Amino acid sequence: MKTIILIILGIVIAPVLGGLIAGLDRRVTARLQSRFGPPLLQPFYDVAKLFGKDKVVSNFWQVFCSWVYLIAAALSVGLLFAGSDLLLIFFVQAIGAVFLVMGGLSTPSPYSQVGSQRELIQVLTYEPLLILVFASIFMVTGSFRIDEILAYEQPLLIQLPLMFVVLGYALTIKLRKSPFDFSTSHHGHQELVKGMLTEFSGPYLGIIEIGHWYETIFILGICALFWHTSLVGCVLLIASTYFAELIIDNTMARMTWRWMLKYVWSIGLAMSFVNLIWLYAG
Amino acid sequence: MFKKFIENSRAKSPWIMHFDCGSCNGCDIEVLACLTPLYDVERFGVVNVGNPKHADVLLVTGTVNHRNAKVLRNIYDQMPDPKGVIAIGACGLSGGIFRECYNVLGGIDKVIPVDVYVPGCPAKPEAIIDGVVTALAKFEGLKG
Ligand code: SF4
Numbered sequence: 001m002k003t004i005i006l007i008i009l010g011i012v013i014a015p016v017l018g019g020l021i022a023g024l025d026r027r028v029t030a031r032l033q034s035r036f037g038p039p040l041l042q043p044f045y046d047v048a049k050l051f052g053k054d055k056v057v058s059n060f061w062q063v064f065c066s067w068v069y070l071i072a073a074a075l076s077v078g079l080l081f082a083g084s085d086l087l088l089i090f091f092v093q094a095i096g097a098v099f100l101v102m103g104g105l106s107t108p109s110p111y112s113q114v115g116s117q118r119e120l121i122q123v124l125t126y127e128p129l130l131i132l133v134f135a136s137i138f139m140v141t142g143s144f145r146i147d148e149i150l151a152y153e154q155p156l157l158i159q160l161p162l163m164f165v166v167l168g169y170a171l172t173i174k175l176r177k178s179p180f181d182f183s184t185s186h187h188g189h190q191e192l193v194k195g196m197l198t199e200f201s202g203p204y205l206g207i208i209e210i211g212h213w214y215e216t217i218f219i220l221g222i223c224a225l226f227w228h229t230s231l232v233g234c235v236l237l238i239a240s241t242y243f244a245e246l247i248i249d250n251t252m253a254r255m256t257w258r259w260m261l262k263y264v265w266s267i268g269l270a271m272s273f274v275n276l277i278w279l280y281a282g
Numbered sequence: 283m284f285k286k287f288i289e290n291s292r293a294k295s296p297w298i299m300h301f302d303c304g305s306c307n308g309c310d311i312e313v314l315a316c317l318t319p320l321y322d323v324e325r326f327g328v329v330n331v332g333n334p335k336h337a338d339v340l341l342v343t344g345t346v347n348h349r350n351a352k353v354l355r356n357i358y359d360q361m362p363d364p365k366g367v368i369a370i371g372a373c374g375l376s377g378g379i380f381r382e383c384y385n386v387l388g389g390i391d392k393v394i395p396v397d398v399y400v401p402g403c404p405a406k407p408e409a410i411i412d413g414v415v416t417a418l419a420k421f422e423g424l425k426g
Binding site for chain 1 (some may be wrong): 362
């Protein structure tokens with residue numbers, strides 16, 4: 001019973017939080033560029049407006065894939081809140097990511113084709129890193145279950161500092177921020193229009209946006225696991241991580257996917273190995 | 283209540299798309315100036331998108347000629363309703379200094395219905411922002 005309540009709570013709270021974070025993101029970005037920036041609730045206005053637009057779809061797959069993406073993202077956040085298994089959560093969120101790519105690939109538009117292929121490469125880049133992070137959490141706490149991880153008496157950050165950086169890479173890719181924003185981005189429309197999301201419009205774009213908020217909360221939730229012992233530390237960790245994310249987004253140029261694959265895999269794997277060896281030797 | 287929120291949001295988040303129908307680049311630069319920190323139209327939720335399927339407001343600069351009339355029509359048709367069109371500059375309004383050229387059809391409204399006309403050569407950024415706000419009144423009118 002308690003689990004079900006927690007799942008529902010997670011599914012209801014996460015999009016609200018995610019939307020607020022997105023609004024804060026746009027405001028802070030504007031301040032960094034010495035602009036005033038949109039109101040905090042702007043993402044909610046955007047999504048509400050999208051739901052009020054005409055439904056224009058190229059084929060049935062777009063409708064289906066956007067819904068599967070939303071449901072998978074919501075479910076993974078719900079399971080995270082309910083303290084379920086990390087591996088189960090990982091597979092659920094992977095389904096969402098893959099269906100989004102399929103939705104992009106279902107239309108013949110070259111923009112959405114190229115964008116989807118790039119997104120597929122992005123998924124391939126962060127997925128192994130995410131698994132390594134989960135595996136290292138298992139090696140420290142001896143469990144994949146979140147409720148048992150939360151019972152561990154020390155912050156994980158002490159033993160897994162480099163894994164946290166690796167998770168940061170996954171976060172940057174998942175949020176589609178520079179220098180990894182080439183499948184779809186807020187400002188990169190000179191290159192690929194809107195990449196994978198080019199052919200989605202109206203309510204279905206809104207659905208994907210809500211799914212994206214869920215994913216933000218999902219990855220930030222995983223970040224929170226690294227300092228679960230105190231609430232203040234947890235909030236501090238998330239806030240500073242997201243702020244670092246913003247600074248990176250605003251100071252970096254967009255790179256190519258080849259660079260991303262080389263850079264993220266080599267640095268990410270190296271850091272994971274160093275951390276895991278240190279864990280064993282220590 | 284939810285319906286009301288959607289209707290209010292329409293006026294709060296107009297995503298603009300800018301199409302250059304062969305202008306001299308004067309008006310285009312003024313449109314882009316609106317997005318710079320000096321005018322910062324993102325305050326009002328305006329985002330410059332490059333995709334007609336995501337856009338709510340179409341800003342057209344320059345004259346329509348026999349070549350690009352088809353393209354303009356195509357872009358307009360790809361935008362989902364409700365949508366607004368703003369013609370910018372003397373060229374967009376009537377053909378401006380190019381109106382007597384043999385290839386020029388005239389203003390934007392020869393091809394697609396225009397909601398707001400923003401005059402000037404080039405149009406001032408303040409006038410363009412004013413035009414977008416006036417176009418939003420059309421969305422407000424949809425409340426009905
Ligand atoms: S109205 Fe003037 S500035 Fe604008 S496109 Fe025409 S000639 Fe150029």
